[in-house]
Amino acid sequence: MLVGLVLAGGKSSRMQQDKALLAFAGTSLLTWAEALLRQSGCEEVLVSRNQPGFLADIYPDAGPLGGIYSALMHQTIGSSLVVLPVDMPFASPELLQHLINAGQARASACYFADCYLPMYLPVTQAARDFLQHLLATQGQGRVKALLHHINAIALPCPADLAPQLRNLNTPAQWQQATGQSPQ
Numbered sequence: 601m602l603v604g605l606v607l608a609g610g611k612s613s614r615m616q617q618d619k620a621l622l623a624f625a626g627t628s629l630l631t632w633a634e635a636l637l638r639q640s641g642c643e644e645v646l647v648s649r650n651q652p653g654f655l656a657d658i659y660p661d662a663g664p665l666g667g668i669y670s671a672l673m674h675q676t677i678g679s680s681l682v683v684l685p686v687d688m689p690f691a692s693p694e695l696l697q698h699l700i701n702a703g704q705a706r707a708s709a710c711y712f713a714d715c716y717l718p719m720y721l722p723v724t725q726a727a728r729d730f731l732q733h734l735l736a737t738q739g740q741g742r743v744k745a746l747l748h749h750i751n752a753i754a755l756p757c758p759a760d761l762a763p764q765l766r767n768l769n770t771p772a773q774w775q776q777a778t779g780q781s782p783q
């Protein structure tokens with residue numbers, strides 16, 4: 601079972617408004633990201649966000665790892681997650697399929713070198729245990745620490761796809777990428 605996970609929590613403090621609700625391509629970034637995961641082959645898509653109707657973080661205010669941990673606990677061992685941040689609107693199905701194909705072929709967690717998200721993440725007890733301990737003892741942590749602990753594979757990103765690995769975190773980045781103010 602391949603399950604998409606949109607990370608759509610957090611404070612959006614740099615953007616100064618909720619990134620998930622920004623208008624993009626006639627819809628919202630959140631809806632855009634969900635559709636992208638389905639187009640990439642995910643049979644189900646979870647949205648991690650601390651609001652009613654979404655997958656809530658078991659450890660609140662823990663950053664992206666809080667959302668990832670909750671999804672690992674929500675899915676059964678043996679399934680796999682495709683984790684996508686909501687603020688990467690130029691990612692394509694081709695980019696995510698490259699990640700998924702590599703992860704499935706190697707039966708391993710994978711990410712693109714120098715860019716920790718998106719990631720392909722098999723649901724394992726080892727990943728759950730690591731995050732449970734990290735978040736219970738430290739309250740938060742780095743995505744890099746998870747990838748390192750589970751020996752995730754850093755993939756080279758094909759040159760033509762690399763420009764898609766772009767997070768829009770600030771109004772200036774948004775303006776430059778879309779030609780419009782974020783709204």
Ligand SMILES: Nc1nc2c(ncn2[C@@H]2O[C@H](COP(=O)(O)OP(=O)(O)OP(=O)(O)O)[C@@H](O)[C@H]2O)c(=O)[nH]1
Nearest residue numbers: 607608609610611612613614648663664667685686
């Ligand atoms: N579920 C969940 N997702 C989060 C959390 N913090 C960040 N994210 C998501 O993780 C991705 C990367 O987040 P960041 O850009 O580092 O943090 P942010 O809170 O969105 O924005 P800043 O406040 O500007 O740092 C984004 O897709 C966020 O929506 C959290 O506590 N829980």
